[in-house]
Amino acid sequence: xxxxxxxxxxxxxxxxxxxxxxxxxxxxxxxxxxxxxxxxxxxxxxxxxxxxxxxxxxxxxxxxxxxxxxxxxxxxxxxxxxxxxxxxxxxxxxxxxxxxxxxxxxxxxxxxxxxxxxxxxxxxxxxxxxxxxxxxxxxxxxxxxxxxxxxxxxxxxxxxxxxxxxxxxxxxxxxxxxxxxxxxxxxxxxxxxxxx
Amino acid sequence: xxxxxxxxxxxxxxxxxxxxxxxxxxxxxxxxxxxxxxxxxxxxxxxxxxxxxxxxxxxxxxxxxxxxxxxxxxxxxxxxxxxxxxxxxxxxxxxxxxxxxxxxxxxxxxxxxxxxxxxxxxxxxxxxxxxxxxxxxxxxxxxxxxxxxxxxxxxxxxxxxxxxxxxxxxxxxxxxxx
Numbered sequence: 459x460x461x462x463x464x465x466x467x468x469x470x471x472x473x474x475x476x477x478x479x480x481x482x483x484x485x486x487x488x489x490x491x492x493x494x495x496x497x498x499x500x501x502x503x504x505x506x507x508x509x510x511x512x513x514x515x516x517x518x519x520x521x522x523x524x525x526x527x528x529x530x531x532x533x534x535x536x537x538x539x540x541x542x543x544x545x546x547x548x549x550x551x552x553x554x555x556x557x558x559x560x561x562x563x564x565x566x567x568x569x570x571x572x573x574x575x576x577x578x579x580x581x582x583x584x585x586x587x588x589x590x591x592x593x594x595x596x597x598x599x600x601x602x603x604x605x606x607x608x609x610x611x612x613x614x615x616x617x618x619x620x621x622x623x624x625x626x627x628x629x630x631x632x633x634x635x636x637x638x639x640x641x642x643x644x645x646x647x648x649x650x651x652x653x654x
Numbered sequence: 655x656x657x658x659x660x661x662x663x664x665x666x667x668x669x670x671x672x673x674x675x676x677x678x679x680x681x682x683x684x685x686x687x688x689x690x691x692x693x694x695x696x697x698x699x700x701x702x703x704x705x706x707x708x709x710x711x712x713x714x715x716x717x718x719x720x721x722x723x724x725x726x727x728x729x730x731x732x733x734x735x736x737x738x739x740x741x742x743x744x745x746x747x748x749x750x751x752x753x754x755x756x757x758x759x760x761x762x763x764x765x766x767x768x769x770x771x772x773x774x775x776x777x778x779x780x781x782x783x784x785x786x787x788x789x790x791x792x793x794x795x796x797x798x799x800x801x802x803x804x805x806x807x808x809x810x811x812x813x814x815x816x817x818x819x820x821x822x823x824x825x826x827x828x829x830x831x832x
């Protein structure tokens with residue numbers, strides 16, 4: 459990720475959802491260092507849903523395994539709830555499971571981005587900047603509501619090509635090596651060159 | 655009648671079409687404002703915060719390792735508790751998620767390995783005391799000086815061995831699965 463934009467997080471309401479209190483503390487401190495001053499945190503789904511229905515949130519950072527149902531299920535629920543005013547907020551999934559299938563599941567649930575745990579300040583800052591400066595359109599179909607999932611082939615792990623005749627990449631089984639953050643990013647890159 | 659059928663078909667077609675639209679979120683609007691903390695400075699401030707936490711991190715690590723050890727004991731002791739797995743897995747995930755951020759890369763590596771083993775156990779592979787004990791010892795080692803400052807690549811024998819254990823567990827024949 460070559461993005462070097464400066465982001466202004468002042469007055470943005472950021473919700474951190476993770477069951478691990480130490481991790482929440484770390485993310486909280488990092489975001490404060492980035493200039494954020496309106497931070498909320500929750501450690502379970504019920505509180506998360508209550509917070510989302512009770513007030514306007516600007517971005518959600520959610521653990522992929524957030525108890526009891528998991529962050530992906532929550533993401534789907536948020537996106538599908540037509541009455542939720544936070545339906546289109548950016549959702550950044552934090553996951554220690556870097557398998558390609560998990561990343562794709564996050565994307566298909568409607569996440570804007572996946573960030574691999576353990577998280578470093580640099581990676582967190584750059585992913586927030588990516589979300590801030592990449593305008594992805596939203597797609598509403600019978601089976602999906604969320605950011606446009608069409609991605610360019612280049613950047614897929616293990617050198618999968620970009621040629622016209624290349625086969626469409628199948629969704630993988632729940633096996634395989636963990637992807638690095640760069641590989642994860644490539645799965646979240648909009649397909650159309652020139653799309654801002 | 656025919657007209658009605660046509661209309662229904664057309665309506666269905668429209669209903670299944672994808673609607674693509676731009677969303678201007680408040681996050682994007684606000685985050686793009688000038689006046690934010692410059693990237694390098696923001697990252698440095700965040701890193702300083704992490705560095706300030708480091709002296710007390712070892713205490714947190716001790717607590718988590720103790721929790722993990724207690725959960726494991728309950729898997730094999732007379733006070734067998736079925737919830738041991740959930741607690742052991744939770745502690746392992748927490749160690750994995752935080753370790754490298756705090757500069758303890760080996761902790762993250764070993765805890766990640768242990769998470770994978772606990773996942774396999776949950777799927778039905780028989781609990782192996784020696785494998786778990788080996789990982790608990792590796793975590794204690796990873797916590798101690800000078801290992802806490804090393805990365806997995808600097809200890810290829812240890813990390814390679816632990817990784818091989820996970821690979822072998824993943825290849826166990828079906829009959830081993832409960």
